[in-house]
Amino acid sequence: MKKYALILAAGKGTRMRTELPKCAFPILKKPMIEYIIENIEKSVIDETIVVVGHKKEVMEDILKDRVKYAVQEEQLGTGHAVSSAASLLENEEGITFILPGDMPLMEYPVMDKIISSHLEMGNDLTVVTMLMDYPKGYGRIIRDEYGVVNGIVEELDCNESQKLIKEVNSSVYVVDNKALFETIKKIRRNERKGEYYLTDIVSLMHQTHKVNTFLVRDPQITMGVNDLYGVGIAEKYLRDTINKGHMLGGVSIVNPETVTIGHNVIIEPGAWIYPNTTLMGNTIIKAGAVIGPNTEVLNSTIESYAEIRHSIVLDSIVGERTTVGPFAHLRRNAIIGKDNRIGNFVEVKASTTGDHTKAAHLIYIGDAEVGSNVNFGCGSVTVNYDGVKKHKTIIGDDVFIGCNVNLVAPIKVSDNVFIAAGSTVTQDIPKGAMAIARNKQINKEDYSKNLIKPKPKPE
Ligand code: UD1
Ligand code: CA
DSSP states (O other): OOEEEEEEOOOOOGGGOSSSOGGGSEETTEEHHHHHHHHHHHSSOOEEEEEEBTBHHHHHHHHGGGSEEEEOSSOOOHHHHHHTTHHHHTTOOSEEEEEETTOTTOOHHHHHHHHHHHHHHTOSEEEEEEEOSSOTTSOEEEEOTTSOEEEEEOGGGOOHHHHTOOEEEEEEEEEEHHHHHHHHTTOOBOTTTOOBOTTHHHHHHTTTSOEEEEEOSOGGGGOOOOSHHHHHHHHHHHHHHHHHHHHHTTOEESSGGGOEEOTTOEEOTTOEEOSSEEEESSOEEOTTOEEOSSEEEESOEEOTTOEEOSOEEESOEEOTTOEEOSSOEEEEEEEEOTTOEEEEEEEEEEEEOOSSOEEEEEEEEESEEEOSSOEEOTTOEEEOBOSSOBOOEEEOSSOEEOTTOEEESSEEEOTTOEEOTTOEEOSOBOTTOEEOOSOOOOOOTTOGGGTOOOOOOOO
16 A cells, blocks of 8 residues: 655744744754654655645755655645645545644654554544643544544634643544545635635544544644744754753763754763753764863864863864863864863864964964964964965974964964064074064163153052
8 A cells, every 4th residue: 555645834834923934944953844754754655745835945945856746826724735736646546644844743653653553443534633731722623422533623713612622633644545635625615714624624534434543642742833932842852852862872961951962963972061052063072072061063073081161163173182162262174183272262263283282362273284282372363364365374393382473374383483472473484493573672761750640649
């Protein structure tokens, strides 16, 4: 039996109040619809059709040719969305697994379970339901006196007693194709909302077909994201799930509700993550590394026993046992060696350093190749930009750079060089030299009284 998935993702998502169509909106930086497609690709489904409409090019750009598309030109409701896939599905034997595109948390094992239950029970229609303490916003499941489901009533159309029903429609269905497309034609437009409700297939099928429900145990996985508050709730659920996985894998996370870790981040057991830390993209944190508090790491590798505190690290590599921060910024290809110290208010961009190099306070290192055992004095700067072009600084091993030194690039500082504090260096420095490039000091005897009046001393 061929198994199709039909995902309803044509809606604008008015309640989101965002520019992006709802199903394209990111949760932990990944579009909602991608979660669904990734899981469907792992499930027993053979073929997937996504109903697109509002800003369909955005949706198609995300999913490309991973799925087939049906276009719903005008969004006249979930029932109408299904009928826009009729030309692709109505003549096919098989079953269709219908999912809303705003339900990112259901994983494929649950999908497979729902489908096999549908087949084992011999249902024509299975409605996936959940129990909600606060069912507001969801369609309520209506049952007859024998407990058999015979309808779904949307919140807007509920009377007071129906509003109290806690079993709600998840908007996930498994249905026989032929029965679906026969029934969908019979749906009448809801007068209050002016839409064709897919939920009406239940009342239309329950007398002529075998209609059943499948109750999911964890209502969180079937939550529909309708607004930015819903995005927050889904994100919290994912954050907890991801953090739990890392903690069970041997990573210490302190105050985990403040720590956000992306899907592709790899953390070795024995690493520590402190509060208010975000690790995203293709980041790798090796054993023994300590990250945070208050740190952001994106697409970077942090080697064993390195420490990053109160800092930002983007597209960079931090070597073993190196300490970064507080308040440092490594960005775009900062490749820092082992046992370095990158301290307060230090920025490193597109540069490499050897081992045991220190840049402890108030330093900018840009477009530089720096050796081992280099000491950057407080306030030293690689002057890499002449207003038009960026230029390179090369610094050898065992170099001492005094405080407030400007290295005007392009420039080469060889091994074993000592540069006096306050120098503005514009020429290459040969191996073993000491460079001093500043005006000689003049002391004018007895002159300061012309410039500052001594303050009267208190009696
Ligand atoms: C829907 C269900 C409700 C259920 C809830 C679960 C209906 C009438 N109501 O309500 O019973 O409890 O989901 O989350 O089905 N869409 C289209 N085209 C349209 C309208 C919607 O493709 O014309 C898509 C949307 O993009 C969305 C999905 O269908 O992904 C659900 O639509 P939404 O407006 O969120 O329905 P709810 O009001 O949440
Ligand atoms: Ca919804």
